[in-house]
Amino acid sequence: MKIKALVAALTASAVLTLGLAQAKMKTQSPAELNDLEIAHVAYVADSIDIRYAHLALALSENPAVHEFAETMIRDHTAVNDQALALLKKLGAQPRDNFLSQSLQQNAKTLIDEMSDLRGTAFDKRYAENELAYHIAVNDLVDNSFLPNIENAEVHALFTAGSKIFHAHEKHAAMMVKQLK
Amino acid sequence: MTAGFTRRAFLSKTVVAIAVTVLSSRFLTYTEDARAAGDTHVIDIKAFKFVPDTLKVRVGDTITWTNHDIVPHTATADDKSWDTGTLKRNERASLTVTAGMAPRYYCRFHPQMRAQIEIVGGD
Known part of the structure; x- marks a missing residue:
């Protein structure tokens, strides 16, 4: 199962890496995004995980999967609410960018794939993707976003967000193990 | 005179001591009540x-x-x-x-x- 989780993590990393590779061809890098673009990526990443969670609530019958999905909706909604409140306070608007678009495209593909699964097959795919997704997002936040965010309040929000997403990663790892 | 002074001093010391004892016991009672109510x-x-x-x-x-x-x-x-x-x-x-x-x-x-x-x- 560890191998499966690792494969899933690598797949998600590959999806993000593919997005990054495509971006690099256009000389684009996450490290070059400004604060408003980073805020947009974070909002999109939160929203994608909320969409995965709603899919899980619709298709899964496993109580552990439901509990996890409800937590994802609750937590990512709270983070997005905080982000929007901060942007409003700063009088700024999040700015769409290559990475947000890449994430949305990849999510659409994955949702199409997961929508065809049922029962244990769906539960395992959802759990493995959640683990992989949070590993990839944590890597992005810790290594590309946090070192480059300029605004102190935005940085503080992402620091708090990072702790939340790392907790989600641990929770997802527990769920993957539970579904073995 | 000296004896009267000594008696008055003794009485006043006794009154103070009683007052202190009463106040202390009230304080202790209050403290114990607070303890009973829980931290x-x-x-x-x-x-x-x-x-x-x-x-x-x-x-x-x-x-x-x-x-x-x-x-x-x-x-x-x-x-x-x-x-x-x-x-x-x-x-x-x-x-x-x-x-x-x-x-x-x-x-x-x-x-x-x-x-x-x-x-x-x-x-």
Whole structure:
């Protein structure tokens, strides 16, 4: 199962890496995004995980999967609410960018794939993707976003967000193990 | 004269001593009443941790959990016998410690968050 989780993590990393590779061809890098673009990526990443969670609530019958999905909706909604409140306070608007678009495209593909699964097959795919997704997002936040965010309040929000997403990663790892 | 002074001094010392004793006993009574009513302990929830994660309490004490995180949390007994309910950011909830209260607890939303209380005394 560890191998499966690792494969899933690598797949998600590959999806993000593919997005990054495509971006690099256009000389684009996450490290070059400004604060408003980073805020947009974070909002999109939160929203994608909320969409995965709603899919899980619709298709899964496993109580552990439901509990996890409800937590994802609750937590990512709270983070997005905080982000929007901060942007409003700063009088700024999040700015769409290559990475947000890449994430949305990849999510659409994955949702199409997961929508065809049922029962244990769906539960395992959802759990493995959640683990992989949070590993990839944590890597992005810790290594590309946090070192480059300029605004102190935005940085503080992402620091708090990072702790939340790392907790989600641990929770997802527990769920993957539970579904073995 | 000297004897009268000494008697008055003795009397006044006695009055003071009695007053001090009465006040002290009242203070002690008040303190014991406060002790009987229980102490209040604060547990902060921040960065996905209960701080402190181990707390010594007595039956009758009050524990207050305050959530400082952006996301909601709970403090829920492992056996589900007690629960603070959902605590959103900056919300708090209190529970009174009872005999036999389940000591280990966690956050229902984030099961990797764990802590415990240790009930001491009273036996």
